[in-house]
Amino acid sequence: MLMAAAVVCCALPALAQDDADAKKVAETYLNALSGTGDEAGKDLLLGGVTMNAQLFILENWKIKSKDPVRKEEGDLAHAVQLMSALDKSGRTALTKLMGVESVGDDLKMTEVGPDEAAKLLAPTKERAAEFAKYHAVLSYALRVGKEVYWHPKNPMRAVLSKAGTKGKYSVEVHRWTITTVEGPSKQVRDWPLRVIRFKSQNIDTGWKILPASDWNAE
Incomplete structure (x- = not known):
């Protein structure tokens, strides 16, 4: 019991440091956007600074709330396997949804109705649900189950391509709700x-901003 308590006590400073480091990255990035800090803070975006991020300016900001931290350690080979299965299913569904089929040496276009589309997408949804079941935080970071998962600018795809296929992975996500007051009408946006x-x-990405809000707020 004493040993377990000692382990917990030793872990608490590390957890507090992780929280502090993640918050510092968030604040540095927000200050860069608002012009109150070094513009180099935009380089904290995972995957690098996009054109939208270069042009984006915040008039002001404040932290409204913070979600519970999401942390996960998992088997990398299994995650890559499920991701590959999801991608393969998605490509197959897309081809069929486009209504293209081979007829001899020609291509024939057919119309796909809503009911048929739902059937075609069902296997992909099943693969997405399986990924989320076994790798919940990683699937959250990848935006599995949302349209942005397939977006070519999804930076987590590049991370996974460099991560390898053996051993364990760990992923930790801190999420804040930011409030800004914008424009002459002082419109409040969260x-x-x-x-x-x-x-x-x-690979170790270090603490980075996950730039989903750069091209999709979800």
């Missing part, structure tokens, strides 16, 4: 800001 760190034998 939006999510996520800070992520992914580690495997081959």
Whole structure:
């Protein structure tokens, strides 16, 4: 019992440091956007600074709330296997949804109705649900189950491609709700800001801004 308590006590400072480091990254990025800090803070975006991020400016910001931290350690080979199965299913469904089929040496276009489309998408939804079941935080970071998962700018795809296929991975996501007051009408807007760190034998991203809000707020 004493040993278990000692382990917990030793773990608490590390957890507090992780929270502090993630929050510092969030604040540095927000200050860069608002012009109150070094513009180099935009480089904290996972995957690099996009054109939208270069042009985006915040008039002001404040942290409204913070979600519970999401943390996960999992088998990398299994995650890559499920991701490959999901991608394969998605490509197959897309081809069929386009209504293209081979007839001899020609291509024939057919119309796909709503009911048929639902049937075609069912296997892909099943693969997405399986991914989320076994790798909940990783699937959240990848935006599995949402349209942005398939977006070519999804930076977590590039991370996974460099992560390797052996050993364990760990992923941690901190999510804040940011409030900004915008424009002459002083319109209040709440939006999510996520800070992520992914580690495997081959890669450690460090604390980075997950730039989903750059091209999709979800």
